[in-house]
Amino acid sequence: MASSAGGSSKSLSLLVYNIWTRDGSDDSALAPKFLDGGIDALGLLMYLRSGEELDLGEEEEDYEEDYAAIEREQASELSYERFVEKYMAPNQPVIITGLTESWRATTELLDGEGASLDVDRLEEEYGECTAPVHVSDVPKGHPFGGLSRPATEEMTVAAYCEYWRDRRPSSPESPNETYLYLKDWKPHAIPKKVPMYSCPAYFKEDWLNDLNGSYKFVYLGPANTCTRLHADVLRSYSWSSNVTGRKRWYLIPPEHTYMLFDVFGKALAPHIHFDLESELNAVMFPGLRLARRHAVFVDQVKCETIFVPSGWHHSVENLEDTLSINHNWLNGFNLEGSWRKLKDEILNERDHMKTARNVEGIEQEFRAGTEGVGGGGRMEDESQIKKDLVLLYELLAHQLEINSKLRDRELQSIVEILEGMIELVGNGKESESESDYGDEYAGVRRSTDWRPEDLLMVVTQELGIG
């Protein structure tokens, strides 16, 4: 990658080579490093160290304008069965129109013509609620070039409405416009309040919200606010409806996810059109240009609802002041994908723990050298994985308890996942699990006709829940 390495780069590469090949004893140990992008990372590190020119090869074609579009369907002509067959089961995105016109949010929270939000009414009804608010600094002349900082505090809806009414452009000297984006607000949690919307029938089979309804959100953001590239919790589906305003969505199919990560396979690009004119960004995110070839794109207008399939990374920009409502949701159709992802994360984390001592120092040095580059979300860390594992376990346990209509294939998936959890978590403890659970554990593992309640009990013990 670097055209010619100087003295310090050579000794550095020798050091890394020796570490990665266990002191030169096993060349084949380098193979996984080629596959996971580590060699590119080494090249990049050498470049940063030596200040040498990089040979980036031929200038690539720019695919930026080539995004494929998302289909649109009218709710009145889309039966539930067709939605399942054409979109939910094959995990394909769609925009559905005609679902929100009768919502209270549409009939009561918009101004006379329904053209924009009635902020006074919102404040009157919900002023005392609190919600997380994200701050976005957007460089002038680069709409959506800014990244919102994660919410550090909650704000009352009244205070947010005041901000909304008093918004002014920043002073001409300021390089940025600063916006506040109210996200993940949960007004449905207010007791005895008439709901401002109802969940469309297509999305009602929802094991995630069956648990405690905590994945139902309202978003309110001025034009130019955005949500960085991400995939939703546990690879859940999302549906999102615009009550008013316009959003631009970019979605990347799951088979191309790997193209969105940096050379270390860890940091996600913040946006699908992250600036690749910068040489360093281009090297840091070698797959991003190609990912654009596979992205689909839509401008979603008022009263349209998008179905975001499982595991599709997406970034979202508010093109106008926008009020939207969304749920993350999960059921027997995307359950196995959720589990596959979690299992991969657990295995990766273990692998990482094994090699962490070897590569962490190098990686940290690299990150220090490229501070401010990329900076997208990191792959899940250990505590997040544990939380996700507990969440998945709890929602499965809940379905077994409340859902008497589970289809055979769903029951089978649940049992296989519980077995997988035991195997994975149990393996982590190595010989301990045998002695802790003795015959009971062995009995479950040997069992050919599954008993979900036994599996649940063992997983509960293994995860330390309950």
Ligand SMILES: O=C(O)CCC(=O)C(=O)O
């Ligand atoms: O509207 C947004 O800013 C983000 C929405 C989103 O990520 C979702 O619905 O999954």
Ligand SMILES: [Fe+2]
């Ligand atoms: Fe999302």
